[in-house]
Amino acid sequence: MRYDVVVVGGGPAGTVAAEDLARAGRKVAFLDRAGRIKPCGGAIPPRLIEDFDIPDSQIVAKxxxxxxxxxxxxxxxxxxxxxFVGMVDREHFDEFLRLRAKDAGAERFTGTFLRIERDESGPSVIYRDKETREERRLETTLIIGADGARSDVARAEVPGGDTIxxxxxxxxxxxxxxxxxxxxxxxxxxxxxxxxxxxxxxxxxxxxxxxxxxxxxxxxxxxxxxxxxxxxxxxxxxxxxxxxxxxxxxxLKPLDKWDNGKDVVLAGDAAGVVAPSSGEGIYYAMVGGRVAATAAQAALVSGRAKDLALARKLFMKEHKTVFRVLRSMQDAYYKSDERRERFVSLCHDVDVQRLTFEAYMNKKLVKARPMAHIKIGLKNLAHLTRLVPETYA
Missing domain, CATH: 3.30.9.10 (D-Amino Acid Oxidase, subunit A, domain 2)
Incomplete structure (x- = not known):
């Protein structure tokens, strides 16, 4: 049996990619390494709940x-x-996403990814089956690597994937x-x-x-x-x-390239899409899975491998500015306890509080209040240059 796409990884990124492609009518398989629960605070914003249709039964706290x-x-x-900020338990939330992808038509396999092999007919994902411990082969046209921060797919296939x-x-x-x-x-x-x-x-x-x-x-x-x-x-x-x-x-940083130019594209942690400063990853992983599925679908329709680059382009078009601001914040304030003290002092400011949570809840920088942005910029500068004493509140 040959698949249109094989997704390596059964976390939020991989399951969203598999579900989206299955619902688009593609023959999809996803490979999940059972028994692993990612350490995670479990916070998800309202935009994730809305965009990915998460039922209230998955929200363990508000x-x-x-x-x-x-x-x-x-x-x-x-x-x-x-x-509110919704909280999920990754042990149950990830399994919910896997079952939903399977219900949408994606085939689920359980085992450990070993390597990618290629012949004249195309690539195959080789994995070790969890139950039999035998090597198995999934023949495919395209591969989505969604196998985490130390992605074996990224290290083997994508420039920079071994040095993230x-x-x-x-x-x-x-x-x-x-x-x-x-x-x-x-x-x-x-x-x-x-x-x-x-x-x-x-x-x-x-x-x-x-x-x-x-x-x-x-x-x-x-x-x-x-x-x-x-x-x-x-x-x-x-x-x-x-x-x-x-x-x-x-x-800590999105890779500069998410595809290998022929048959592999990355998603989620494998592509480095965790928000700087906050470490927030669930929402961005799921968005990463969605844009990877979009890119794979485009490449399958057009037959052009270059369309796999759409994944990174689509993601960065919407989220690059937020990532840049958060990276600047981390670089500025996480260097020392003196800087961290000033950062918490800055959080006393009502404008900082409102704009921070508006951005978190909606996943974009709010442009509706330009004067608030100017005030925050000036206060931020005052803290970094020590014009404001540490006892500021």
Whole structure:
């Protein structure tokens, strides 16, 4: 049997790509490595819920407030106006997406990707079947690599795929209590503290009956488990039962090229599409899967391999500016605790709060209030040049 497209990876990017192509009438297979749950805070914005038709049954908590915590334990609560941030449990959310792709007509295979082989008839995905441990072959016309930040497909097929920068994320899923210590089941806490992460941040995110407590860093030698344990103690969650522990890389920069110019295109973490500064990945992974499917469909219709480049073009057309702003923010404020302290101080500003969450909820920079943008720019400059004292509030 020959497929139009084989998708390597059964996470949000791969399942969206497989579902979209199946619904377009293409013969699609996707390969999922069962048993792996990505460490993830699990936050999804309303735009994702709307764009990808996520049922309320998948939302395990609806968050109304975000708290930013500085190195000196200064806390700034930012209310989420006119909406909420949805929380999902990746163990169940990813399986929901896989089942939906299968119901749409995509064929699901379970195993470990090994390599891509080519002959006169085209490429084949070679994988090791989970049950039989035998090597199997999926013959296809095109391949979508959606196999994560350390993508084997990207490393083998796409320039730069073997050198993508990343941070390591680690978290512990715990049985969540009600309000205890500083923990609030209706609030997401983001901790900007060099003792937890010297270059990124820590988090405490409620998931209804459970919670995700973790951190990320790109600095060698940091003890991720100790930092997470310290974070649990500080939040009053050290006595809670641990359900599972997970770690994985999070890419820091979209690749300059997402396809190999002939039969492979990347999606999601494999393409490096995690938002700088925030580390948000679910929404951008799903968008990445959608544009990869769009590019694959265009290439199948036209017969032109160059149409695979549409995936990156479509994604960057909508999201490049947001990524650039977030990268500038991370470069400016994550360098030291003194900078992190100033960043949390800046978050006191009502204009910053409103524009930040408008951008997060709608996934675009808001242009409706130009004076607010000017004010934020001036305040940001004042903080970076130390014209504003650290005690600013």
């Amino acid at each position: 968050i109304s407030t975000a708290r930013m915590i500085s190195p000196t334990q200064r806390a700034v609560d930012i209310p989420i106006e006119n909406g 920068p990343y941070v390591i994320a680690y978290h512990e899923i715990i049985k969540a209590p009600g309000k205890i210590g500083t923990y609030d089941p209706m609030r997401c806490d983001v901790i900007y503290d060099g003792t937890i992460s010297p270059d990124f941040y820590g988090w405490v995110f409620p998931h209804g009956a459970s919670a995700s407590v973790g951190m990320g860093t790109g600095v060698d030698g940091v003890d991720l488990k100790k930092a997470t344990a310290d974070l649990r103690v500080a939040s009053g969650l050290d006595g809670c039962e641990t359900i599972r522990k997970e770690g994985a890389p999070i890419p």
